[in-house]
Amino acid sequence: MRASTRLLRAVLLAAAALASSLLPQSASADTLPEQADGVVDYRITVTLDAGKKQLQGRERITWRNPSAEPVAELWFHLYLNAFQNTNSTFMRESGGQLRGAEIASDGWGWINVDTLKLADGTDLRPTFHFQSPDDHNADDRTVASVRLPAAVKPGETVTLDVDFTAQLPRIFARTGYSGDYFLVGQWFPKLGVYEPAGMRGRETSGWNCHQFHADSEFYADFGRYRVEFTVPARFVVGATGQRVDRRDNGNGTTTYVYEQANVHDFAWTAFPGFVEVKRRFESAREVSSQEYAAAARLLDRPLDQMRLRDVEVTLLMQPEHMAQLDRHVRAVMLSLKSFGLSYGYYPHPTLTVVDPPFGGAGSGGMEYPTFITGGTSALLNFRPFTHINAPEEVVVHEFGHQYFQGMLASNEFEEAWLDEGINSYATGRVMEEAFGPDATLISFLGWRFGGRDLIRLEYTANALLNAIKQPAWTYSEPGAYTFNSYMRPELMLRTLEHHLGPQLMARAMRTYAERWRFRHPSTEDFLATMSEATGKDLRPLLGPVLYRGDILDYELGTVTSTPTRPAAGYFDTPKGRTLTTQDEADAKAAAGNHAPQFDTAVIVRCREDNVWPVEIAFKFEGKPAERVWWDGSTRWKRFEFHRPEKLEWVDIDPERRLELDVDWLGNARRVEPDRRAAVRLTSRWLLVMQQILTWVGL
Ligand SMILES: [Zn+2]
Numbered sequence: 001m002r003a004s005t006r007l008l009r010a011v012l013l014a015a016a017a018l019a020s021s022l023l024p025q026s027a028s029a030d031t032l033p034e035q036a037d038g039v040v041d042y043r044i045t046v047t048l049d050a051g052k053k054q055l056q057g058r059e060r061i062t063w064r065n066p067s068a069e070p071v072a073e074l075w076f077h078l079y080l081n082a083f084q085n086t087n088s089t090f091m092r093e094s095g096g097q098l099r100g101a102e103i104a105s106d107g108w109g110w111i112n113v114d115t116l117k118l119a120d121g122t123d124l125r126p127t128f129h130f131q132s133p134d135d136h137n138a139d140d141r142t143v144a145s146v147r148l149p150a151a152v153k154p155g156e157t158v159t160l161d162v163d164f165t166a167q168l169p170r171i172f173a174r175t176g177y178s179g180d181y182f183l184v185g186q187w188f189p190k191l192g193v194y195e196p197a198g199m200r201g202r203e204t205s206g207w208n209c210h211q212f213h214a215d216s217e218f219y220a221d222f223g224r225y226r227v228e229f230t231v232p233a234r235f236v237v238g239a240t241g242q243r244v245d246r247r248d249n250g251n252g253t254t255t256y257v258y259e260q261a262n263v264h265d266f267a268w269t270a271f272p273g274f275v276e277v278k279r280r281f282e283s284a285r286e287v288s289s290q291e292y293a294a295a296a297r298l299l300d301r302p303l304d305q306m307r308l309r310d311v312e313v314t315l316l317m318q319p320e321h322m323a324q325l326d327r328h329v330r331a332v333m334l335s336l337k338s339f340g341l342s343y344g345y346y347p348h349p350t351l352t353v354v355d356p357p358f359g360g361a362g363s364g365g366m367e368y369p370t371f372i373t374g375g376t377s378a379l380l381n382f383r384p385f386t387h388i389n390a391p392e393e394v395v396v397h398e399f400g401h402q403y404f405q406g407m408l409a410s411n412e413f414e415e416a417w418l419d420e421g422i423n424s425y426a427t428g429r430v431m432e433e434a435f436g437p438d439a440t441l442i443s444f445l446g447w448r449f450g451g452r453d454l455i456r457l458e459y460t461a462n463a464l465l466n467a468i469k470q471p472a473w474t475y476s477e478p479g480a481y482t483f484n485s486y487m488r489p490e491l492m493l494r495t496l497e498h499h500l501g502p503q504l505m506a507r508a509m510r511t512y513a514e515r516w517r518f519r520h521p522s523t524e525d526f527l528a529t530m531s532e533a534t535g536k537d538l539r540p541l542l543g544p545v546l547y548r549g550d551i552l553d554y555e556l557g558t559v560t561s562t563p564t565r566p567a568a569g570y571f572d573t574p575k576g577r578t579l580t581t582q583d584e585a586d587a588k589a590a591a592g593n594h595a596p597q598f599d600t601a602v603i604v605r606c607r608e609d610n611v612w613p614v615e616i617a618f619k620f621e622g623k624p625a626e627r628v629w630w631d632g633s634t635r636w637k638r639f640e641f642h643r644p645e646k647l648e649w650v651d652i653d654p655e656r657r658l659e660l661d662v663d664w665l666g667n668a669r670r671v672e673p674d675r676r677a678a679v680r681l682t683s684r685w686l687l688v689m690q691q692i693l694t695w696v697g698l
Contacts, residue, residue, distance in 0.1 A: 053170075061191065073148065078142055113125075171363050178356075179357075201524055225261075229256055230249065230254070237256050242258065278314055309349075311336055372398035414470075417486075468545060512530060554605070560601050613632055616654075623645055
């Protein structure tokens with residue numbers, strides 16, 4: 001370390017210490033927890049039959065009762081039964097497709113629990129029951145429970161031995177096989193979450209163990225995993241966690257052992273065609289001292305809290321995508337750095353990035369702890385498609401889930417936005433930093449297209465306005481889950497960032513990411529933490545969108561700017577009461593060379609009960625635009641002016657900072673069409689596109 005750097009560091013530390021002493025205690029009390037308070041321990045041995053596409057597994061599960069009362073039942077997920085037949089809840093809801101991929105007619109999957117015993121040998125199978133708490137679909141077999149002979153006391157543990165057989169589905173929804181490619185996710189009997197009273201607002205303790213739905217992802221407790229899997233020797237493999245052993249069995253198979261603590265899931269992959277590429281994220285090389293200092297300044301944290309850790313990165317690429325290797329590597333390094341500096345260091349020693357083959361695309365774009373899947377196409381090897389930033393976007397997004405799912409392990413069944421929505425917002429920030437705000441998706445021959453433009457288009461054209469927070473299977477119609485879990489929360493958080501300013505937003509998000517790291521935050525926890533960290537009660541702003549799905553839409557009502565007519569009628573003068581007709585008054589005013597005055601009235605309206613403060617720009621002829629804030633606390637407000645200039649135009653939220661505003665078309669108006677003046681109001685192509693979409697009725 002050079003002397004100048006040391007000096008800089010000392011100054012920054014002193015400044016940070018001073019600043020933090022001025023902050024409320026709670027805002028500076030957070031530091032990054034090293035590990036989760038583990039509840040589960042899984043030791044799984046599994047063999048892949050690559051021909052039959054089956055798994056033969058044995059697992060030892062140890063569960064600790066985290067609540068204050070005895071627990072006599074255990075609930076499990078058996079996710080693969082979603083693919084058993086058309087009667088499962090997943091298949092009924094999805095119609096056998098997800099994100100455009102469809103189930104193959106011979107592609108069914110299932111999982112059987114063959115034996116289920118306590119460690120002392122007590123057979124629990126006689127008490128085994130399928131459960132369908134969400135929809136009472138008796139044909140759904142994705143959740144099961146067993147009754148224990150003796151309740152597990154608070155803080156004590158129970159250990160189970162489970163044998164299972166699983167038929168993997170042909171990949172269309174995250175997991176399964178495509179030819180010789182296997183992405184093994186949601187694959188083992190897995191405990192639900194026993195939520196103690198008080199957790200996530202619960203009044204009484206109980207199991208949270210939802211069925212597998214078309215639109216839901218997952219929720220599980222933190223713990224330790226040790227998985228031994230045996231595959232044909234020719235396969236290249238990857239998995240959650242660190243490889244601790246590899247044994248050639250001498251019979252054409254190889255066994256791999258992986259371990260990881262502080263995670264809530266485990267996935268693995270096997271494919272003979274992978275090109276394995278190893279890279280190391282060396283924090284000392286990837287992050288400069290200036291970048292550390294800038295992050296510390298932005299977040300108002302000591303420099304030591306900014307430090308990132310080194311990570312072993314494994315990329316399992318398809319040979320036909322090797323032309324995009326550097327792009328994948330850059331996206332991984334960018335993610336480790338950007339998310340780490342914003343939300344705290346990535347805590348695990350490894351990260352594996354799987355690039356699925358063409359037929360396995362349904363497993364792409366997915367996140368598991370320390371293990372993500374990308375998504376690209378050989379088409380993007382060639383110009384002009386090389387200018388599409390899709391592979392980067394997928395990697396950044398899936399990596400982001402290491403935070404807003406891997407560590408802030410919210411209940412994706414019940415409040416998916418905490419994961420997908422916050423992660424979409426965070427992804428957008430990283431992509432904008434890397435590619436520029438208007439070119440996160442495409443930049444080619446001067447044509448730039450950003451993610452924000454895309455979601456704004458979708459927002460306006462197809463606003464499926466459900467409440468953001470609701471169970472994933474209760475949205476009104478197809479697409480409403482995605483819209484309200486990803487896009488709308490992203491717009492909401494971007495709007496919040498504009499409202500708070502980037503610095504306060506970054507600090508509050510950091511506090512949220514720290515305080516709930518290795519925990520299970522709820523929507524209320526998010527609101528409480530963000531309100532506390534910003535010193536503002538954010539519930540009035542965010543609550544209507546989160547809990548009711550209210551739309552925010554500012555628009556102009558009547559806009560008039562007319563010359564003030566001279567006064568007419570009877571007037572009391574020293575000579576007595578005299579009559580002046582309007583014509584006489586007009587003529588007198590015209591002859592008198594008086595500059596005309598204008599009466600201007602503008603009605604600004606807000607649909608529904610949103611109360612986002614808004615800026616309004618008024619442009620009078622020959623004058624610079626003037627800006628006025630309105631707190632939005634009433635349904636409408638009338639702005640009146642009496643002055644020599646005529647109003648030229650008015651524009652609500654001229655910078656378009658309220659990205660949550662569903663319709664920007666009604667925001668701006670010229671008082672009179674005037675082609676000589678700069679037509680800045682309609683120059684945004686987005687507004688034009690919005691109009692076109694409205695016309696064609698999309
Ligand atoms: Zn996601």
